[in-house]
Amino acid sequence: MSILEIKNLKTYFDINNTLYPAVDDISFSLNEGETLAIIGESGSGKSVTALSIMGLVDEPGKIISGEIIFEGRDLLKLSEKEIKRIRGNDISMIYQDPMMTLNPFNKIGKQLEEAILIHKKKDKKSVKSKAIELIKSVGISDAEKRYSNYPNHFSGGMRQRLMIAMAIACDPKVLIADEPTTALDVTIQSEILELIRDIKIKNNMSIILNTHDLGVVAQMADSVVVMYCGKIMEKSKIENIFNNPLNPYTKSLMDCIPRIDKKKDVLNSIEGYVPHPTDYGYGCRFYDRCDKRINKCKDNMPDLVEVNQDHFVRCWLFS
Amino acid sequence: MERHSESTKGILKLLLPHGVMLLLILILVIGITGIPQNYNISSFNGVTTPNIPFSLVLDSISNNFKVLLSGEAFKTVIQGEPALDLLIRTGRKSFTILFFGTILSLAIGIPKGIIDSRRKITSGTFKLLQSLIPLSLPDVFTIGLLQFLAMYLFTNSVRLFGVDPLPYIGDKTILHSVYPIFAISILPSAYIARITASTIEEGFGKPYILAARGKGLSRLQIIKGHLLKSIMFNILSGFTTIMGIMFSSLIIIERLFSFRGVGFYLLYFYTTEIIDPYEAGVGFTLFIVFLSVLYYILIAAINILKDTVIKIKETN
Numbered sequence: 001m002s003i004l005e006i007k008n009l010k011t012y013f014d015i016n017n018t019l020y021p022a023v024d025d026i027s028f029s030l031n032e033g034e035t036l037a038i039i040g041e042s043g044s045g046k047s048v049t050a051l052s053i054m055g056l057v058d059e060p061g062k063i064i065s066g067e068i069i070f071e072g073r074d075l076l077k078l079s080e081k082e083i084k085r086i087r088g089n090d091i092s093m094i095y096q097d098p099m100m101t102l103n104p105f106n107k108i109g110k111q112l113e114e115a116i117l118i119h120k121k122k123d124k125k126s127v128k129s130k131a132i133e134l135i136k137s138v139g140i141s142d143a144e145k146r147y148s149n150y151p152n153h154f155s156g157g158m159r160q161r162l163m164i165a166m167a168i169a170c171d172p173k174v175l176i177a178d179e180p181t182t183a184l185d186v187t188i189q190s191e192i193l194e195l196i197r198d199i200k201i202k203n204n205m206s207i208i209l210n211t212h213d214l215g216v217v218a219q220m221a222d223s224v225v226v227m228y229c230g231k232i233m234e235k236s237k238i239e240n241i242f243n244n245p246l247n248p249y250t251k252s253l254m255d256c257i258p259r260i261d262k263k264k265d266v267l268n269s270i271e272g273y274v275p276h277p278t279d280y281g282y283g284c285r286f287y288d289r290c291d292k293r294i295n296k297c298k299d300n301m302p303d304l305v306e307v308n309q310d311h312f313v314r315c316w317l318f319s
Numbered sequence: 320m321e322r323h324s325e326s327t328k329g330i331l332k333l334l335l336p337h338g339v340m341l342l343l344i345l346i347l348v349i350g351i352t353g354i355p356q357n358y359n360i361s362s363f364n365g366v367t368t369p370n371i372p373f374s375l376v377l378d379s380i381s382n383n384f385k386v387l388l389s390g391e392a393f394k395t396v397i398q399g400e401p402a403l404d405l406l407i408r409t410g411r412k413s414f415t416i417l418f419f420g421t422i423l424s425l426a427i428g429i430p431k432g433i434i435d436s437r438r439k440i441t442s443g444t445f446k447l448l449q450s451l452i453p454l455s456l457p458d459v460f461t462i463g464l465l466q467f468l469a470m471y472l473f474t475n476s477v478r479l480f481g482v483d484p485l486p487y488i489g490d491k492t493i494l495h496s497v498y499p500i501f502a503i504s505i506l507p508s509a510y511i512a513r514i515t516a517s518t519i520e521e522g523f524g525k526p527y528i529l530a531a532r533g534k535g536l537s538r539l540q541i542i543k544g545h546l547l548k549s550i551m552f553n554i555l556s557g558f559t560t561i562m563g564i565m566f567s568s569l570i571i572i573e574r575l576f577s578f579r580g581v582g583f584y585l586l587y588f589y590t591t592e593i594i595d596p597y598e599a600g601v602g603f604t605l606f607i608v609f610l611s612v613l614y615y616i617l618i619a620a621i622n623i624l625k626d627t628v629i630k631i632k633e634t635n
Contacts, residue, residue: 054533056529056532056533084535084536084537085535086535087532087533087534087535088533088534088535088536089535092533092534093530093533095526095529095530095533097526100525100526100527101526101527101529101530102527102530103527103531103545104527105545105548105549106544106545110544114531114534114536114540114544115534115535118534118535118536118540119535163530166530166534169534
């Protein structure tokens, strides 16, 4: 059963009175207890999608149209006051850079307490014990003492653990993890992913995981949305994406994964760069980098069509 | 314990140059004001000749130091009142204006800055002008405008918010200090509002503020919980400028509102023949310099303390 549904969401940036698409007419749904990974290169619109769901898109960005249905209610139609009741409570987010997302001037305990104080209306004593419990739950020892520490007393990995603790403080139903391991050492990455997975099982949460690391996707996701230049190029279950990728962009991404069974001197990469929104044409946005392009692709944008059951692809080769 | 003594040492090390520098300024002012008023150097055919021998000038300067340091200057009777008593009495009046003016500036400036920071990006120039216009106008114009308004309200018995018109001139009652306090807080309020607004605007671009918004905190909760410290720190850092504005406005305000504080007497002695205007002027100038020096040391100490606290927090 779907807990969050995104329908035809368009988030554009208004620069000098011209609208540039960051998220362009995307639709997907997240089921209860599911982990959905949104993958794509930098600039594909993953973070803007996450911020749109959270209602945190700032000017010059704005949501042009679409629906974000959470438990039957369209979040885009709610007042700011109603959104604040959901934000941090029912839907919360883990951010990319744990070194920057904790206020260096405030004690960790106080930062952990904020969301609980706002949403759960508990007395100060029980809020404090909940904060200490949260610190313990993310595997940080000596929680009582750590409660009074400032962020600079913690390493990057520990800070990301604290960010996770902060995000789950109010037992959210949906957790959006926006590249939670990008800024961390490889050794710490797996610990953090494991922690997120444990918490998901324990709290029965649904997760949207933004990443460009396909290894992370393989470990964590149930289904995958592949984004490129604000458009969904392919979406399906994890098995389909890894075993039978259809869109040339998804295939190119898969080819970039180093494999133990296939020895290579040079790792694959997708040639060219993600175009800037000002350079988007009318056709497929992957046209310039695609090795399967045909004439039709240049000036015509293909629709996202269901090729197999629950396997959607945007490509003229399948339309 | 060791850490405490280390931080005390650090504070003293930073404070000492400020203290020495300001002491030098004070000595310089006492020295310069000790030069006889009629001292002149004439030049003829390429030869420069002072009208008073240099040794006499030095005597006069050292005498100035003696008179001030021995406290003799404070015993001078002015209009039947010892100079020290007059300084204390007028100093108290000026301090009242400065103190409550500071409080009012903060009370007006911070909320105004919070409101300003809320406006849309397109009104950025307008916002900037709101602060820059009052700051660019001459003090005397702004203060005069307020006095003109006060006079109009009083003479036409206009009641504002159910309050009788307040006296616009003199210093008999506490009500007489209301307009001077308002007048002295106009420019600092604009300055504080600008600091507050820019701190909030800058703060809202920081990732930890985005994270705080993501928790569901309202704008005011974010300002209170995450930005107020930065606002206060930035205001404190800008306080040397703010107090500079206040000290210069003080003389004009006291004169225009006939509020007999230090600034009022400074101009009064210069423009009347009650006592030797030069000596009185020097005395009051020195007093204002002394107050400024004390004030700057105080602000410097608070700033150094603030920076040390941040440093300690960062290193621990």
